[in-house]
Structure formats: C-alpha cells, structure tokens
Amino acid sequence: MIVLLEHEGKAILASCGIAVPDGGLYRDLPKTLDGELVVKAQVFAGGRGKAGGIRSASGRAEALRVAEEIAARPLAGVRVEDVYIEHRLAIDREFYLSALVDRDLGMPVLVASADGGMDIEAVPRGRLVRQSVDPLLGLEPFMVERLVRGLGLSGDQAKAFARLVEQVYRALIAHDAELIEINPLVLTKDGTFVAADAKVVLDEDAAFRHPGRRAQPEGTAFERASRALEVIGVEIAPTGGVAAIMNGAGLTMATLDEIIALEGQVSGVVELHGATMHGAERIADVLACVLEHLKPEVIMVNIHFQFRSLETIAEGILKAMDRLPHLTPDRLVLRLRGEKEAEARAMLAGHGLTIIRDFGPACIEAVRLTRLTTAA
C-alpha cells in the first residue's frame, strides 16, 4: 500500500485527463501562478482543513509567506511533507467521487455523492450511490448511468460527470490503485468539474508494471532497518520487555497476543518473511537489529518450520552470540519446532540456552525471564 500526497495524486488524475486546479509545490512555484490561491499542507493524514492546514491567500507573495508558516511545524502532530499552492476555484457545488477496491466483494466499486466537501463518513448512507464493476465486464454504460441518475444530474452536467466516472475508473485500473478519491469534486461557476483534492493509494505489489514505483520508507528506525534486511519488523512499545522473532504473519500475531495475554511487555516483533533462505548470517543480522533498536530484556525466537530447516536458525543464533557479546544465553528463549528439530537442538546444546518445544510454555518462560531481569 503506497499512500500518495495530494499533489502526487493530482498528477495521476491529470495524466488521466481529469481537470485539477493549476498549482505547484511552494519551493518551485510556476511563475504564472498568482491571484486568489489556496495553500495546502501535504500530509499523510486526514482532517488537515480543521487543523489549519488549508489556508487562502491573495497573490503569490502572501501564498509563499503562508506556505513557509505551514511548512515550519507539524500539523496536529503530523509531519508536513511539503506545501502545495493552487488556484482557488469559484465553487458552485461540491460532489464526491471515488473508485476503490471492495475486498469483500472482490471487485472495484465506484462511489458518488452530491454531498461532497465533507467527511464522507458523515454523509448519510442514503445520499451515497455505489456501483460495483465486474472486472470481466469492465465499466459498462448502465453502471455509469446509474451513478449519474443517482446524483440527479442532467444535460451537460450529466455528460461531464459520466466522462469523469470513466476517467476515474480507468485511473484505478491503469495505475493499479487501491483507491482514487476526489473530495470535493467541484462544479465551478463556469460549469466544469475540477478535482479540488485527491487521495490516491497505489498497490506496491504491482510495482513491476510501474517502473519507479516504490514505497516511501516509513515507520520507526527499527522498522526501516528490518525492511532493509527483507524482514517485517513492527515496533509495539518503548524498548525493553520481550522482542520476538517468528516465521509467518499468523504465528507473529499469535505470539504477540499470547505474551500480552500473559501480561508480558512486547517491544517489537519480527516476521522473517522467508529470510531463512538468505542463510544463517541473515538470521544473525536480524537478531543484531532487534537487540540494537529494541533493547529487549529477552529475545524470543519462535519458529515452526514445515519444510525449511531449523538448522539455519540454530546456526544464525550461534553466529549472533559470537558476534554480540551482550547477547547472553539467559536473554534468549527459543521455541523451535518442525523440520530438523533434533539436529538444531544438537547444534545448540552446551551453550546454556533455553529451548522449549511448545508454543504456550515458551511464551510463559519469556515473560517469566523479563520479570526476573526487571526485578534484578
């Protein structure tokens, strides 16, 4: 999931032929942009209008001054990534239009409303028109007509809106997007539809079809370092407590749940995500990353392999203990189950390590150990 900033989303809309106000980023404002302007904080969060992130300005100089102010500090606690300045529209009416993937229906859905400009969650259900699109059919005229009729549009406005629906649907498919949302979609006093805002979410898994598409590095230092090791790290709480390393998203969630149910503290979890195939050295790197960033009292390694060899994990643990003098055996709880279990245990024997075969007892031991360390 790649969430775009407003100005990036608008570039995508514009490339699909959808009208957007003339504008630019404040540091590189087009020379021609002047007059009645809007200055908009570019943030990865909703509700920026209420937080003071959208302000009007008369003329270029004022707009740039306001932009500097907005750029200078976080907006309601959220970092301001950039500031975008665009022409203010002469608004007649505000609509809502989006195309998104409905995961439960398993198909794209178009949503339109004549009540744009407000939080769409606040729009009464009866004022929303929804139309699913069977991907084997694509967007058919009857689907578009139903949306247009649902908004009570007629004449030229109906034609213009119908064209927009097609463009938005095409943008969703052509850009492998999860969401294209225009709110408000402004009908200007001179009768044209213009996208006054844009929220676009792209599918990272489709990056191979879109050269240059890459998720922005997000998350905490630990989470970014995990990503660099091709594993998925999630920081849960401040440092200390248990940090746990698992294979598989399911086992990761279950381990987090179990330790918390036992009233243990979890600083973070790592899902190896197939990193075992990069060998024991990578496993040692993951342990080092966890130790450095989360400073846990105890590291739990909870691995259940059906086919991959637990020997790689065992070797990785030994390498990490060699490399990291403060990774002492009393800080490790190992739950190793599955393929080459006996071999892995034999490799780890004689190092003073706690190895437990069952999930529940291993979690109990990890929590017990953190309590001992905290008490000491």
Add this chain to the structure above:
Amino acid sequence: MYRGSETDPPDDRCLRTTPLAIIVDDTSRILIQGITGPTGRSYAERMVQDGTPLVGGVAPGRQGQSIAGVPVFDSVEDAVAATGADAALSAVRSALALGAALEALSAGIRTLVVYTENVPLHDAIRMRAYARACGARLLGPNSAGVISPGKANLADLNGSNLRSGRIGIVSKSGTLTYEVIDDLQTRGYGASSIVCLGGDPVIGTTYADVLPLFEADNQTDLVVLIGEPGGRLEYEAISAISRMKKPVVAYIAAQNAPPEKRMGHAGAIYDSGDTSAAAKLAAFRAAGCEAVGRVTEVVTAVERALQRAAA
C-alpha cells in the same frame, strides 16, 4: 482429448469404501504450474513422497523434461490433454500469477491453489472473477493450500506429520494452521481436511464457501475457523454457520495487532462496521460459537464444543 490410461486410478467412486474428502482427494489429478522453479520442484518432490496424485507439471519451454518422476508440459492445455488433470497448484512468480491462473482455468482446471505471494490486487480481482465465472474453486492468492491427510496434499504442510481425523480447518493463515494442528494432534485429534484461503485482501474462496462443504462432509464432526481482523469474511461465515448443524469453533488472531493505517475515508465506507479482532470474536460468541482469541485456547474450546454437541 484425454482418454484415460492404464496408470489411472480405477474409477471406483461408487464402489470405494473410503468416502471422498472435500475439494481434493486421492482421485484428484494434480498439476504444478511453475514445476521447474525451486518452490514448484520442492512441492513436486513432497507430493510424490506423500502419495499425492501428482500427474504432471507446467513450465513453458520445458516440455519433455521430467521432475520428481512426472512429465513437464509447455501449457496447461497440453498437460490436461495428456493427463486428465483437474486440479493445479500454481507456484509461479507474482508477475506471472494472473496469466497462469487464467490459463489453468481456461484449460478446465476445477480446483486451483495459487500459492504465489505478492500478487497485485487487481490481478487477484480478475482471477477471482474468472474462477467464479468458470464455476471453479480458486484458493488464494497467497494460500498455503488444501490437504486431506492421507489422500492429497496441495499444501505448504508436511503431510508426514499429519494425522487424519474428524476435524475440519478453514484458515487464512498457514502458520496459525500449523499451530492449531499441532495442538489438536497432541490431544489426539486429527484433521479431515485443512483449507487455507490465503492471507490477501481479495481471495477466491471464502469461509462461507467452505463451511457448507464441511457441513456435508461425513468425515467431519467439527470445524475450526481461524480468522483475522480486517474485511467482513468472518461475518459472512457467521451467517453460513447459522445454517449448519455441526459445531464451529472460531479462533480470531491478532487481538493486539497495531491498527492498520487507514487508507482513506472511502475505505471506511466499505469496512462498514467494526472489523477488529475483538469485534469479530464478540460476534462469534454472540452467535453461540465457542470463540477464542489465543491460539493456546483452541483445543480446550474444541473439547467444550464437542462435549456440548454430544450432550
């Protein structure tokens, strides 16, 4: 056109003493798409070891080769013509997953497991729609597969560790399934069939599709449903359960998962209602199911449900 061969299992469906399992069983005729890749090859070797009825593999440009003793074909169409295959497991890379799925479905494959991870969302949407249009069963993308122990193994599960029994399992997650099976086996319970739906947001087969199969399956006494936060498939499952006589035990994982960053307001329109793990757990309980939020509680919940059913 496939006319059958001497090595085919005898067509004894009306005479056989062991009943058929749901989705796949020992009369299935299975292909692996991407059989020459590392994942496909390792699946092939495992299936042959497990006695799973693997009849061939597909890898464009590799026709005439043989992997784990089964022939490789250039296309699914050729493979189906030569072997009579009706099921396939796809282990191609994500960029090729949609094409491979459409090819398999076009060639008449009735049960398709897409093991491939990181399939683009819109590709998942198209393969799901085409599978439904063909009346075929698609598991995945990102599915750990389906296994009926002792009969057929199209799953990322080690068949040699599995005991067959009378509990059905339907799950989105592979690794949670391993844990639940392990605990059940420790207490003496085996599985009739294990169905992994896949961990992606858009998947071909849902809980509500699988539950009626278990209800009709005379080898299953009870179903364990393993769910997660996000989406409404677990709620659809509750409606399906209301039409079942057999007990269903729900385990909803990720009670403590950090909330996913909301993608936008429009997402919320469709995530209508509360799709958190806690809300799902409460909904299963309100519907009268044994439902738990810890993997270590599943077996005792199963035992409670079995006692209740016997009473």
